[in-house]
Amino acid sequence: AQSVSQHNHHVILSEAASLELGCNYSYGGTVNLFWYVQYPGQHLQLLLKYFSGDPLVKGIKGFEAEFIKSKFSFNLRKPSVQWSDTAEYFCAVKSAGNMLTFGGGTRLMVKP
Amino acid sequence: NAGVTQTPKFQVLKTGQSMTLQCAQDMNHEYMSWYRQDPGMGLRLIHYSVGAGITDQGEVPNGYNVSRSTTEDFPLRLLSAAPSQTSVYFCASSRLDRTNSPLHFGNGTRLTVT
Numbered sequence: 001a002q003s004v005s006q007h008n009h010h011v012i013l014s015e016a017a018s019l020e021l022g023c024n025y026s027y028g029g030t031v032n033l034f035w036y037v038q039y040p041g042q043h044l045q046l047l048l049k050y051f052s053g054d055p056l057v058k059g060i061k062g063f064e065a066e067f068i069k070s071k072f073s074f075n076l077r078k079p080s081v082q083w084s085d086t087a088e089y090f091c092a093v094k095s096a097g098n099m100l101t102f103g104g105g106t107r108l109m110v111k112p
Numbered sequence: 113n114a115g116v117t118q119t120p121k122f123q124v125l126k127t128g129q130s131m132t133l134q135c136a137q138d139m140n141h142e143y144m145s146w147y148r149q150d151p152g153m154g155l156r157l158i159h160y161s162v163g164a165g166i167t168d169q170g171e172v173p174n175g176y177n178v179s180r181s182t183t184e185d186f187p188l189r190l191l192s193a194a195p196s197q198t199s200v201y202f203c204a205s206s207r208l209d210r211t212n213s214p215l216h217f218g219n220g221t222r223l224t225v226t
Binding site for chain 1: 147
């Protein structure tokens, strides 16, 4: 079965710091990759997705992610975080069928 | 533009009680699913459906039943609630197409079983 690992459970940054959140998955075949964000008290919203083409994907709010097939990774990055980026971030992978497997999430706190 | 609507938002049950969490979407999405969210474990898939009359088990189906009699509705039933089912439940839907449309989530139902 597919598994998704997010190694950082909690990240604390100051505003304007750069962000990189790790995501690794186990399935070696064709995958579709997603990053979702959950702001406090809200439901999950899509940040960006990759399903083919350019492995560097740009999403909303200045986020981007790079798919590295050889490393089974799909890390999320942002050059300069803002206080409003405080949220929980989930990596998700869709492989065979329609099941989406989520990582355990990373809680990001940005200090003003 | 309602999207995915879940009711109720909060629920407290006693062990052994039954209840149904409602989920409805107005986007004509073929795919609907239920997840539970627990701290440090991300979202785990309970059941999903790829169309009316079709349901399948996800990662953690035990203790839950679903049905899909219409495209719009996908209720989740707890037949005999247990404290281990205390969680936040999210319903999500998407199109089924070759571009792998992302999931649209409801606002969640926070369930406590005492």
